[in-house]
Amino acid sequence: MKASLKSIAKDLNISPGTISRVLNGKAKEYRISEATVKRVKAYAQKVGYTPNLVAKSLQASKSFTIGLILPDISNPFFSTMAKHIEQQASAMHYSILLMDSDEQLEKETKALQQLYSRKVDGIILCPVGFEGSHYKEQFKDMGIPVVFVDRYLKGIDVPFVSSNNYKGAYDAVEFLIQKGHKTIGLIQGDQKLLTVNEREKGFKEALQDYNISFNANLLLGNGFNEENGYVSMLQLLKEKNKPTAILCMSNQICMGVLKAAKELQLNLPQDLSIISFDENPYAEYITPSLTTIKQHNDKMGAKAFNLIYDLIQDQKSEDPSFLIDTEIIERGSIFDLL
Amino acid sequence: MKASLKSIAKDLNISPGTISRVLNGKAKEYRISEATVKRVKAYAQKVGYTPNLVAKSLQASKSFTIGLILPDISNPFFSTMAKHIEQQASAMHYSILLMDSDEQLEKETKALQQLYSRKVDGIILCPVGFEGSHYKEQFKDMGIPVVFVDRYLKGIDVPFVSSNNYKGAYDAVEFLIQKGHKTIGLIQGDQKLLTVNEREKGFKEALQDYNISFNANLLLGNGFNEENGYVSMLQLLKEKNKPTAILCMSNQICMGVLKAAKELQLNLPQDLSIISFDENPYAEYITPSLTTIKQHNDKMGAKAFNLIYDLIQDQKSEDPSFLIDTEIIERGSIFDLL
DNA sequence: CTGAAAGCGCTTACAG
DNA sequence: CTGAAAGCGCTTACAG
Incomplete structure (x- = not known):
């Protein structure tokens, strides 16, 4: 039989209230006698009270639990975020209720309901939907704070933490240009995503700042997946004005590109330079070793937790959204044209 | 204000008990009038009762929650498992409380306590410790079912689901032998792990079955990490009787091996053939593309949940432990000597 | 210094 | 067909 305050109270002939008070370190506050404190603590220890x-x-109507909804926990990009969120959380004595929406809006909606029913104190969400209004509707009556991570939306007033996608893309293009590239392709993720729009903007502005005219044929694709990378790459190589370098918006897009390059027996990076969003542990061992735009999702995760934590403490927090700079990890997939 | 049974009861002038009964679909059982059923349902709907x-x-002293403790959720090996556990769980209306032990026994212990305090219905654990007795002590009074996943221990009666590590290693060595290799190195994970012992056994028995004498100098290493792979590889290449092929016990060990090979400018796979435990999405794009021993951790995860689920329903379940066969994914890192 | 009581939101055996 | 009551294990305002 597990010990409860009540059972201890009975055994010790002290009221449950008192037991509660000493076990919660409120003995001083309530001026409980040293004697009883000792007795209670010793006994609780002995019976292994939890x-x-x-x-x-x-x-308390407070669960010290936060809900985390991710589109795909098996993706290292998200799982490293999850790790750091969990780390921060457990340091603050919070537990994580994890849900995988599997990129499906329906599952996400269910997860949200579930979390609400479970009375989590807050939710960290990487949304799979695009519409702010859709979420606004859902969050309206929940009365618990929500924070977006990685992806975010307009038309809804929810704080978020994300990479500085604009700057990430800008820097990448600038980097390419500095190596002498002028004809640069971009393979995009889902165009409904704000993060994708930001990257596109960074891409275009960098070209502009370096007086390189933008060729719309070199901007294509519509999804973060490998298939899109593959198909878009094939398409790109058919252009009369073929790119000398290519920027991939994700890991998986890059894999599709690599696949196409392999099939076409391209000689990388001489025939084509590649830079891609998202770092990965194998980047070093791929041929050529991959130059990447690393997103600091460890920081993103930690920051997301801190944000929701602050929100839980006191709702006030003016425009707490946060952009985290990316970092270029230079390896061997960019050919120096100069 | 969120609706509760009580608030609805008050608004409708019906007792909370009755509200509870109709909302839980027990109207028939309690022969509640159609009229009230309709009223209650309509009103609950209207106020959005959850x-x-x-x-x-x-x-109910039942939380429909299960705890999941993993040594490193950022490792794709574990995160894919987590994904499938979550998937199964949510299908059965269970939620997952996720904890990352970060390979530290201390954190694991805390996680276990936390889960106990949170009254999870069961726990899926990939233990970082080695001693059955250590865990026996902890689980003894918890009174909630536990299942091991991936790693397991002797000296404690806890069901587990894991890969068939013995067979995985055996098959790999056999595969190598069939390609003409006779001098085969093995770089191990932590030798205190049963899974590592099983693989070692499979390695040795395959050699034996093919009448190849075992050379103890070719078996080395003591950790699943990259560093161990690197150091062991260097060591291995110093042997007078150098191996023509090498079996790595993990992904990360393999990366260490790759790193060493690169530094030494080995010509793979001619100079050295490689086969490694753990599939990874980049295996195709590494040079040479990696032949791997894939663990089906999707199945492992799903099975682990089913196991704990059964245990939660009724404790009886005789020797439910389960070994899942691995699969060799043949690519280009094994040189055919024949 | 400590206890009795009420309440968090639910369910269910007991009555009628 | 439905209600009142007790209880799950805790905490805390109120008394004394």
Whole structure:
């Protein structure tokens, strides 16, 4: 039989209230006698008392739990974020209820309901939907704070933490230009995503700042997946004005590009330079080793937790959204034209 | 203000008990009049009633939550497992409380306590410790079912699901032998792990079955990490009787091997053939493309959930432990000597 | 210094 | 067919 305040109270002939008070370190505050404090602590120790957190949650209407909804936890990009969120959370005595929306809006909606029912104190969400209004509707009556991570939306007033996608793309293009590239292709993720729009903007502005005219034929694709990378790459190589370098908006797009390059027996990076968003542990061992735009999703995760944590403490927090700079990890996939 | 049974009861002038009964689909059972059923349902719908699961958990002493403790959620090996566990769980209306032990026994212990306090219905654990007795002590009074996943221990009666590590290693060596290799190195993970022992056994027995004498100098290493792969590889190449092929016990070990090979400018796979445990999405694009021993951790995850689920339903379940066969994914890192 | 009581939101055996 | 009551394990304002 597990010990409860009640059982201890009975055994010790002290009221449950008092037991609660000493076990919660409120002995001083309530001026409880040294004697009883000692007795209670010793006995609790002896019977191995552990507080029932669900009872505590019910009475406090606070669960010390936060919900985390990710589109694909098996993707290292998200799982490293999850790791850092969990790390921060457990340091602050919060637990994580994890849900995988599998990029499906329906599952996400269910997850949100579930989390609400479970009375989490806050939610960190990487949304799979595009419409702010859709979410606004859902969050409206929940009455619990929400924070977006990685992806975010306009038309809804939810703080977010994301990479500085604009700058990431800008820097990448600038980097390419500095190596002498002037004809640069861009393979995009889903165009409904704000993060994708930001990157596109960075791409275009960098070209502009360096007086390179933008060729719309070199901007294509519409998805973060490998298939899109593959198809777009094939398309790109058919252009009369073929790119000498290519910027991939994700890991998986890059894999599709690599696949196409392999099939076509391109000689990388001489025939084509590649730079891609998202770092990966194998980048070093691919041929050529991959120059990447690393997103600091460890920081993103930690920051997302801190944000939701602050929000839980006191709702006030003016425009707490946060952009984290990316970093170019230079390896061997960019050919120096100069 | 969120609706509760009580608030609805008050608004409708019906007792909370009755509200509870109709909302839980027990109207028939309690022969509640069609009229009230309709009223209640309509009103609950209107005010958007959602049950408070923490209250429900408290009263039922059942939380429909399971705890998942993994040594490193950022590792794709574990995160794909997590994904499939979550998928199964949510299909059965269970939620996952995720904890990352970060390969530290201390964090694992805390996680276990936390989960116990949170009254999860069961725990899926990939243990970082080695001693059965250590865990036996901890699980003894918890009174909630536990299942090991991937790693398991002797000296403790806890069901587990893992890869068939013995067979995985055996098959790999056999595969190598069939390509004409006779001098085969093995770089191990942590030797205190049963899974590592099993693989070692498979390695040795395959050699034996093919009448190849075992050379203890070719078996080395003691950790799943990259560093160990690197150091062991260097060591291995100093042998008078250098291996023509090498079996790595993990992804990360393999990366260390690749790193060393690159530094030494080995010509792979001619100079050295490589086969490694753990599939990875980049295996195709590494040079040479990597032949791997794939662990089906999707199945492992799903099975682990099913196991704990059964255990939660009724404790009986005789020797439910489960080994899942691995699969060799043949690519280009094995040189055919024949 | 400590206890009795009420309440967090639910469910269910007991009555009628 | 439906209500009142007790209880899940906790905490805390109120008394004394």
